Amino acid sequence: MLFNLISWFAPSQQDCPVCGRNASQASSPIVVPVKHAEPRRILTSLCGTCRKSIPWITHAICRICGRAESCEDCIRRQNRYYALSRCAVRYDPQMRDWLALYKYRGNEGLEAVLSAMLAFAYERLCEVTPSGFDVITSVPLAPERLRARGYNQAERLAIRLAEWYGLEYRPMLLRLRHTEKQSLKTRRSRVVDMRGNFAAVPTDLVSGTVLLVDDIYTTGSTLDECARVLTQAFPEASREVYGLLWARS
Ligand SMILES: [Zn+2]
Ligand SMILES: [Zn+2]
Numbered sequence: 736m737l738f739n740l741i742s743w744f745a746p747s748q749q750d751c752p753v754c755g756r757n758a759s760q761a762s763s764p765i766v767v768p769v770k771h772a773e774p775r776r777i778l779t780s781l782c783g784t785c786r787k788s789i790p791w792i793t794h795a796i797c798r799i800c801g802r803a804e805s806c807e808d809c810i811r812r813q814n815r816y817y818a819l820s821r822c823a824v825r826y827d828p829q830m831r832d833w834l835a836l837y838k839y840r841g842n843e844g845l846e847a848v849l850s851a852m853l854a855f856a857y858e859r860l861c862e863v864t865p866s867g868f869d870v871i872t873s874v875p876l877a878p879e880r881l882r883a884r885g886y887n888q889a890e891r892l893a894i895r896l897a898e899w900y901g902l903e904y905r906p907m908l909l910r911l912r913h914t915e916k917q918s919l920k921t922r923r924s925r926v927v928d929m930r931g932n933f934a935a936v937p938t939d940l941v942s943g944t945v946l947l948v949d950d951i952y953t954t955g956s957t958l959d960e961c962a963r964v965l966t967q968a969f970p971e972a973s974r975e976v977y978g979l980l981w982a983r984s
Contacts, residue, residue: 749780751780752845752847753833753836753848754782754785758780767779769854769855770858773851773899774851774899777850778851778852788829789824790827791823791824792821799820800820800952800955800983801820801821801856801860802822803983808954808955817947817976818864819860819863819977821980822856822981822982823855823856824983826984834888834950837849837888846895849888850892850899852981853892853979853981854900856979856980856981857896857900857946857979860977860979868944868945869903869944870903870904870907870940870943870944871896871904871905872904872907872947873949874961875909876910877910877912878910889949892950892981905938907945908935908965909933911934912932929959933961935965935968941969941972941974942969943974943975944974944975945975945976946977947962947977947978947979948979
């Protein structure tokens with residue numbers, strides 16, 4: 736951890752923040768698809784191999800959830816509480832490794848890299864929502880998981896994004912109970928199970944556009960349930976929720 740911090744902050748070092756290899760030897764220039772200078776700088780600090788391996792979702796086939804394939808989930812869903820969502824990358828085995836490295840080691844350099852990748856999805860989402868967002872928030876972790884890990888990765892990514900793009904970060908949701916590991920369940924039970932997991936935090940933002948950040952989009956049921964809770968907290972007001980996710984599984 737200490738070593739990573741030092742290598743991250745020391746400008747003379749050219750080690751890739753993901754794999755630790757020397758990043759200054761990147762031979763051919765690789766396009767960094769983000770406009771903002773700070774996430775660009777972070778993505779440029781990756782070695783060529785890591786940069787090339789990022790499975791960017793450059794074209795959203797599903798115009799609702801931003802998936803790179805046509806999308807049965809969005810067609811099947813009868814009521815949707817979020818307006819739109821966008822994801823930065825496909826959740827392939829490499830991205831699974833990067834997220835695991837960040838989640839379980841709390842690596843600062845990786846946090847910056849994942850945030851910079853999320854910036855790509857943010858800039859894509861802004862292209863289809865030109866009116867922008869009033870506030871940015873994140874999907875909360877269960878309290879026991881938060882205690883075990885010490886931080887909520889979705890919140891950390893959202894706060895970095897807020898700093899870069901001048902958005903206001905605000906916690907707006909609570910997670911009420913711990914659910915079993917989602918991977919152990921079927922798709923159907925996951926969709927049902929999200930009900931009752933979240934509650935809205937009292938806030939003075941009654942109406943407006945909320946940008947909700949999470950790390951992985953699997954079925955969309957977490958995002959949709961959070962959006963339901965946020966919009967129904969003030970049923971008489973117009974509150975729109977947009978989703979922003981680091982990866983689409
Ligand atoms: Zn690398
Ligand atoms: Zn979709």
